[in-house]
Amino acid sequence: MQIKSSRRSNRERSDTTRAAILDAAHGLFVERGYAETSTPDIVTAAGMTRGALYHHFEDKRALFRAVAEREASAVAAKIEEATLEELTPREALIIGARAFFDAMAEPGRIRILLLDGPAVLGTRTMAAIDGTNAQRTLEDGLAEAMAPRIYDQAALTATATLLSAAFDRAALEIAEGAPTELYIEAISRLIDGLISA
Template identity: 55%
Template structure:
């Protein structure tokens, strides 16, 4: 019993330290950028030792990857909340797109995921993270829309990639000061253009 409690205590301490490091790193990366943030700043902000940092993460890049993974997961969670499984396929794509653009307005998120992410992890590294989170939700929504007959049948991987790139450009434009309503109008028009007309049932 005592051994089990000690294991649990050690696991709790590990999770707490890791969370402190990722939270501090997220704040500094968002404010200053990855390149301008040093590991001594991160450990000072987290209130842990340099040894603790390297116990949990191989290097600063590995810590950044963990931060990016958490941010991408948070975006995907907001999309899934806005577009539940029982929602009409057309509306789910529109609602999910709006949720993505809103989620990306969290301070520093476009820098973390769309600017520093590809620069630090490489395009393939960010693609792997996106495939587990935001692009996964988009791919699933498109697949459902095509299977249900609501959307034109197109190559799923190519369609997901091209729409995701459009969403990212819209998020960057909003971050630079463009009206979010205008960006959403364009995204909605693109999605509507992929939809098939409703088939009327003969009476």
């Protein structure tokens, strides 16, 4: 019985250490960017040893990927949370768009997911991360909104990819001071065009 308790305790300690490293890295990646953040800076900020960092992450790039995955997951969770109630497929897409823009307004998210992410991890890796998070919710929403038409999966994915790129560009513009409502209206017109096509 005590062995199980000890194992659980070790697992909890490991999870706590990993979370502390991720939190410290996130803060520094947001503040300084990937290139200007060193692993000694991260372990100092986390109050950990370099050994602890390398026990959990192969290198700085792997740590950055884990930070990006956590941020992408948080964005998808905000979209899903905003669209839980009974909505028409169109309403869910528009409300999901607003939730995406709100989630991307979180300090540092643009830098991690849209600026440093593609530069550090490459566009294919970032697309894969997005594909299991926000783009997945977008693809599901488009499929529902375009039903009952039979839609080829490859074409649906390509459409979601293009629309996702529009969302990302709009998030960048909003971060630079453009009015969110302007982009909600523009995205709504795009979605309406896709639904009625």
